[in-house]
Amino acid sequence: MASDSVACLLNPGLICTFVNGILLLYHYRYVKYRLYKNDLELYTPFAIIQRRNLDYKDIMSINLPLKIDNLFCNPVYSLLMPTFLNEVNKISDRYIEEAKKNNQPLIDERNKLLGKDLKDFGIVHHSKFMGNDPELKEFKAFIKDTSYTILQEQGYDLSGHKLYFKDLWVQEFPKAGGGEHWPHVHESSHISGFYFLKCSSKTSMPVFHDPRTAKWITELPMKKGSLQYAYNRFEYPVLPGTFVFFNSYLTHQYVLDAGIEPFRFVHFNVQCFRPYEENV
Numbered sequence: 001m002a003s004d005s006v007a008c009l010l011n012p013g014l015i016c017t018f019v020n021g022i023l024l025l026y027h028y029r030y031v032k033y034r035l036y037k038n039d040l041e042l043y044t045p046f047a048i049i050q051r052r053n054l055d056y057k058d059i060m061s062i063n064l065p066l067k068i069d070n071l072f073c074n075p076v077y078s079l080l081m082p083t084f085l086n087e088v089n090k091i092s093d094r095y096i097e098e099a100k101k102n103n104q105p106l107i108d109e110r111n112k113l114l115g116k117d118l119k120d121f122g123i124v125h126h127s128k129f130m131g132n133d134p135e136l137k138e139f140k141a142f143i144k145d146t147s148y149t150i151l152q153e154q155g156y157d158l159s160g161h162k163l164y165f166k167d168l169w170v171q172e173f174p175k176a177g178g179g180e181h182w183p184h185v186h187e188s189s190h191i192s193g194f195y196f197l198k199c200s201s202k203t204s205m206p207v208f209h210d211p212r213t214a215k216w217i218t219e220l221p222m223k224k225g226s227l228q229y230a231y232n233r234f235e236y237p238v239l240p241g242t243f244v245f246f247n248s249y250l251t252h253q254y255v256l257d258a259g260i261e262p263f264r265f266v267h268f269n270v271q272c273f274r275p276y277e278e279n280v
């Protein structure tokens, strides 16, 4: 009996679940800690003098160095979390298979029209909504919790608000190449993001575009090789198991994929809303 209990505790599945649980808790703590460390602080002379508890008359004897106030920042959050990788990949297989089947008539029609077999060139295989899949319970909970934490830490008052998945789907870029996404935003959403399931240095990657529209019309030439305030877009290389979260107003795209290696990721859009209360 005792040996059965020991055998049960040494069960690889159980050990794996336990280790994953510890990793999950660690990552929750890590996300919250990192967000907390990113709190904004103003560096205007006024704010500095106020922090030093000085009076207006004291400023005549003080010279302050040039400081930067990063106003209206546009954070992009990323987290390497392979804990979900195998499970979500496995669940996604059947969704991708269905998406490929659904795209076949379109591929056949195009082949007929063009008189050439282009296979799935340029056709991204988008799955249906996965938000109701009970097997994704933990995965969805993590995304929702992290989205909530991000919005709260950004300074939004979420009391009385709820979060729900407006979109949650998996997509795989075409094996024949030519997969891409044009720049876009997701309407009526607050936090958007990705979880990368299959990718490499030879596959596509997300690109984020500058939301400062007034800057576009006064643009100057940019220096090469540095990531400074002048840049109007950032390419964002990723690894399998990487989560990326960002505010949904941020325009993003995916660069052209050559179809050399598989490229698959989950895309999600989370909406934050206050449930309607009937006023009777």
Ligand SMILES: [Fe+2]
Residues within 6 Å of the ligand: 184, 186, 252, 267
């Ligand atoms: Fe998108």
